[in-house]
Amino acid sequence: MTTGSAQSDLAASVGLTDADLIAMYRTVALARAVDERMWILNRAGRIPFVISGQGHEGAQVGLAWPLERKKDWIAPFYRSIATCLAFGMSAQDILMAQYAKAADPSSGGRQMPGHYGNAENHLVSLSSPVATQMLHAVGIALAARIRKTGQVAMTSMGEGSSNQGDVHEGLNFAAIHRLPFILVVENNGSAISVPASQELATEHVADRASGYGIPGVVVDGSDVLACYAAGREAVERARRGDGPTLIEAKVIRLTAHSSDDQQTKYRPEQELAGLKAMDALPQFRSQLAEAGVLTEAVEVRLNAEIKAEVHAATEYAEAQPDPEPSTAMQWVYAEEWPSETPPPWGLTGPGTSHDGSGGGH
Ligand SMILES: Cc1ncc(C[n+]2csc(CCOP(=O)(O)OP(=O)(O)O)c2C)c(N)n1
Numbered sequence: 001m002t003t004g005s006a007q008s009d010l011a012a013s014v015g016l017t018d019a020d021l022i023a024m025y026r027t028v029a030l031a032r033a034v035d036e037r038m039w040i041l042n043r044a045g046r047i048p049f050v051i052s053g054q055g056h057e058g059a060q061v062g063l064a065w066p067l068e069r070k071k072d073w074i075a076p077f078y079r080s081i082a083t084c085l086a087f088g089m090s091a092q093d094i095l096m097a098q099y100a101k102a103a104d105p106s107s108g109g110r111q112m113p114g115h116y117g118n119a120e121n122h123l124v125s126l127s128s129p130v131a132t133q134m135l136h137a138v139g140i141a142l143a144a145r146i147r148k149t150g151q152v153a154m155t156s157m158g159e160g161s162s163n164q165g166d167v168h169e170g171l172n173f174a175a176i177h178r179l180p181f182i183l184v185v186e187n188n189g190s191a192i193s194v195p196a197s198q199e200l201a202t203e204h205v206a207d208r209a210s211g212y213g214i215p216g217v218v219v220d221g222s223d224v225l226a227c228y229a230a231g232r233e234a235v236e237r238a239r240r241g242d243g244p245t246l247i248e249a250k251v252i253r254l255t256a257h258s259s260d261d262q263q264t265k266y267r268p269e270q271e272l273a274g275l276k277a278m279d280a281l282p283q284f285r286s287q288l289a290e291a292g293v294l295t296e297a298v299e300v301r302l303n304a305e306i307k308a309e310v311h312a313a314t315e316y317a318e319a320q321p322d323p324e325p326s327t328a329m330q331w332v333y334a335e336e337w338p339s340e341t342p343p344p345w346g347l348t349g350p351g352t353s354h355d356g357s358g359g360g361h
Contacts, residue, residue: 058280062227160191
């Protein structure tokens with residue numbers, strides 16, 4: 001996605017415009033603001049559970065940016081707030097899921113919080129068992145190949161999840177068939193309380209790529225534009241028909257694993273204190289300010305816009321109706337949306353039943 005025409009040296013160095021860089025920065029900052037709001041709402045007893053993307057946002061925005069919205073597909077994971085925002089979801093969509101409201105576009109309030117997805121924006125709803133999204137994304141890439149659509153499928157997960165059997169099977173299959181597929185591993189150094197040194201015998205997850213005969217790329221997740229460049233190369237490779245890429249972004253987890261976890265029990269104070277220095281958000285901000293792209297006036301405007309957007313999204317979600325208790329068992333299994341109103345995630349087409357009978361499978 002490219003917008004505007006003004007091009008600083010920094011923007012030119014990555015083949016983007018200044019407007020693109022501002023839009024990327026805005027998405028990183030919006031994701032952080034939504035995430036921070038979620039924690040406040042959780043601690044205030046308004047939403048039940050938060051699983052946070054703080055520390056992952058820069059990598060997520062950089063890596064998702066080269067994909068084409070509403071054409072390509074992403075199978076995200078529970079930390080993918082910035083990925084979802086970069087791919088067309090809004091702050092309101094995220095908060096509607098957090099509040100599990102009836103019109104939540106991710107699942108109509110059916111999914112566990114943090115399980116975002118939106119068919120309209122080509123974001124696959126995720127399963128709680130980690131790494132299952134691998135098989136969904138490889139399947140989409142296979143369908144794209146068979147249908148000759150030119151689409152690319154990307155999925156993302158943590159380094160702990162990358163040890164699941166599904167990942168081996170999916171990568172092997174995708175590599176053999178040279179599918180248009182990208183696996184992003186967002187390595188934040190721990191799987192809940194287990195450090196990466198106890199999850200992996202290799203230094204990098206990306207080292208495993210050679211075992212599948214595909215490129216493995218390690219990228220600094222605090223460098224948004226390095227992530228963008230890595231993502232773009234992988235997308236181009238996939239579209240050319242040259243097959244998958246494994247990208248490992250080294251990121252940080254700025255929060256506890258979830259709102260139900262107390263990380264001070266297992267992460268030394270010194271480690272926590274050093275995290276801020278590796279945060280992509282202030283680094284991207286300084287980089288854009290130094291390049292003259294992010295002026296003070298633009299930053300003031302963006303901050304005000306983001307604040308207003310998060311506030312409006314919260315107010316809106318808070319005021320929306322909860323799902324009807326009588327519908328609790330509807331739409332849990334494959335079933336059409338049984339109302340006159342199209343479902344918020346846009347499923348329509350032949351076979352859609354509007355009779356409200358809700359007969360399950
Ligand atoms: C198959 C499966 N096993 C265990 C869990 C419990 N679980 C949820 S998140 C998580 C840690 C995953 O760590 P990682 O993949 O590194 O991602 P991170 O949460 O650090 O971003 C675990 C073990 C699960 N959801 N699914």
